[in-house]
Amino acid sequence: MSSETYHEPLELLSEETRNMHRAIVSLKEELEAVDWYQQRAEACSDEELRGVLVHNKNEEIEHAMMNLEWIRRHNEVFDANIKTYIGSKGPILAVEAAQTASESSGAGAAGEGKSAPGPGVGLGIGSLKEKK
Amino acid sequence: MDLLKRKHAPLTDEAWKQVDDEARRVLKLNLAGRRLVDFSGPHGWKLGAVNTGRLTRSGEGPVAGVPSSVRVVQPLVEMRAPFTMKIAELDDAARGADDLDLDPVIAVAERVARAEDTAIFHGYKAGQIEGIVGASPHKPIDVTGILEWPRAIVAGIETLRAAGMNGPYALALGVQAFDELDADSEDGYPLRKRIEESVPVASLVWAPAVRGGAVLMSTRGGDYELTVGQDLAVGYAVHDRTEVELYLTESFAFRVLEEKAAVFLRRAGAPAKKRAGGRS
Numbered sequence: 001m002s003s004e005t006y007h008e009p010l011e012l013l014s015e016e017t018r019n020m021h022r023a024i025v026s027l028k029e030e031l032e033a034v035d036w037y038q039q040r041a042e043a044c045s046d047e048e049l050r051g052v053l054v055h056n057k058n059e060e061i062e063h064a065m066m067n068l069e070w071i072r073r074h075n076e077v078f079d080a081n082i083k084t085y086i087g088s089k090g091p092i093l094a095v096e097a098a099q100t101a102s103e104s105s106g107a108g109a110a111g112e113g114k115s116a117p118g119p120g121v122g123l124g125i126g127s128l129k130e131k132k
Numbered sequence: 133m134d135l136l137k138r139k140h141a142p143l144t145d146e147a148w149k150q151v152d153d154e155a156r157r158v159l160k161l162n163l164a165g166r167r168l169v170d171f172s173g174p175h176g177w178k179l180g181a182v183n184t185g186r187l188t189r190s191g192e193g194p195v196a197g198v199p200s201s202v203r204v205v206q207p208l209v210e211m212r213a214p215f216t217m218k219i220a221e222l223d224d225a226a227r228g229a230d231d232l233d234l235d236p237v238i239a240v241a242e243r244v245a246r247a248e249d250t251a252i253f254h255g256y257k258a259g260q261i262e263g264i265v266g267a268s269p270h271k272p273i274d275v276t277g278i279l280e281w282p283r284a285i286v287a288g289i290e291t292l293r294a295a296g297m298n299g300p301y302a303l304a305l306g307v308q309a310f311d312e313l314d315a316d317s318e319d320g321y322p323l324r325k326r327i328e329e330s331v332p333v334a335s336l337v338w339a340p341a342v343r344g345g346a347v348l349m350s351t352r353g354g355d356y357e358l359t360v361g362q363d364l365a366v367g368y369a370v371h372d373r374t375e376v377e378l379y380l381t382e383s384f385a386f387r388v389l390e391e392k393a394a395v396f397l398r399r400a401g402a403p404a405k406k407r408a409g410g411r412s
Contacts, residue, residue, distance in 0.1 A: 119174065119175065119176025119177070119178070120173060120174030120175055120176040120177065120179075120360065120361055120362040120363050120383075121174055121363055121365075122136075122174065122362060122363040122364050122365025122366075122382070123152055123155060123156045123159065123363065123364050123365055123366070124156070124363070125156060125159055125160060125163070125166070125363055125364050126166075126171060126173075126174070126360075126363060127166055127170075127171030128160065128163060128166040128167045129166065129167055129168065129169070129170070129171065129351070130167070130335075
């Protein structure tokens with residue numbers, strides 16, 4: 001088994017969920033490695049070795065981002081949140097507050113900026129039928 | 133790439149917000165069909181057709197002895213209505229101006245709402261949309277005078293009930309019908325109030341796209357479905373030194389799943405309803 005971290009019987013999990021699990025576990029491993037290399041490099045007393053460790057750490061960051069991009073392409077919620085927060089400016093909590101206000105007004109992110117929040121949402125009009 | 137190409141437009145975020153907000157306000161005011169029919173979506177630009185689960189009649193296949201059928205799908209219609217705005221006017225939004233001249237946005241939003249609702253109520257042949265009125269098998273109920281509206285509505289409800297179509301019911305009123313119910317009175321009492329109190333119509337909806345009368349329909353669900361790919365959105369087309377051309381767009385399909393769930397109340401003397409759709 002490639003992972004010992006499944007929390008449910010394998011036969012109950014779809015291939016989609018298994019692949020997402022693989023990607024998330026890989027992302028965790030890459031970020032853990034970044035943390036390890038960061039600490040080792042800082043504690044290391046040999047300059048050349050420190051250089052190698054920093055290089056390795058940066059490689060792991062690249063790997064982590066490749067993993068994250070796969071996850072983004074396969075999960076709409078990751079995709080929407082990455083678009084909201086990654087590359088945003090100003091206090092991060094203010095970005096969340098603006099996003100929440102936009103959603104509650106029915107505007108959708110497309111009303112606040114230049115990119116749509118998800119497939120096809122546009123002005124966020126949707127159904128106008130009263131809920132029963 | 134984002135098909136709306138908004139990031140290429142010479143508009144500040146503040147200008148985009150005012151344009152979007154105004155378009156949203158006018159659309160919500162004018163769209164009637166979305167208040168009455170089931171809604172599916174938005175599914176994004178990539179949705180090109182809705183699966184109907186149907187096949188055309190079997191015929192000879194590419195090779196003799198292999199009979200074949202073709203799946204029937206409901207294609208999505210893509211609407212794109214352009215409008216032009218002054219860049220200098222839009223730039224003032226970033227300076228704090230909150231009174232931009234948004235008349236072009238209002239006009240295009242009204243036009244697009246009318247287009248969507250016309251397709252829903254009266255059909256759109258090129259888009260293979262039959263429309264609620266054209267699909268109804270019930271004989272239209274004539275409304276010969278203003279005071280005849282309550283009787284016609286009751287008759288319409290009986291027609292739907294007799295066909296097994298339970299409520300709640302709603303009445304989508306064209307401009308003339310709405311004005312008549314709103315303004316005229318019987319013994320000094322507004323007709324609209326009398327109707328709301330005496331007949332089990334859940335709601336009266338202003339539906340300017342309805343021509344020649346009103347549509348009485350069940351809103352119980354499962355009878356009519358509006359499927360949206362890209363929901364209504366403002367996109368960017370082109371600009372020069374002084375003006376920018378934007379557009380209001382959407383992609384959608386409309387299907388009548390239960391033809392008997394609506395009856396047309398035809399206002400005699402009103403302009404004849406023009407049936408744009410047709411059974412395909």
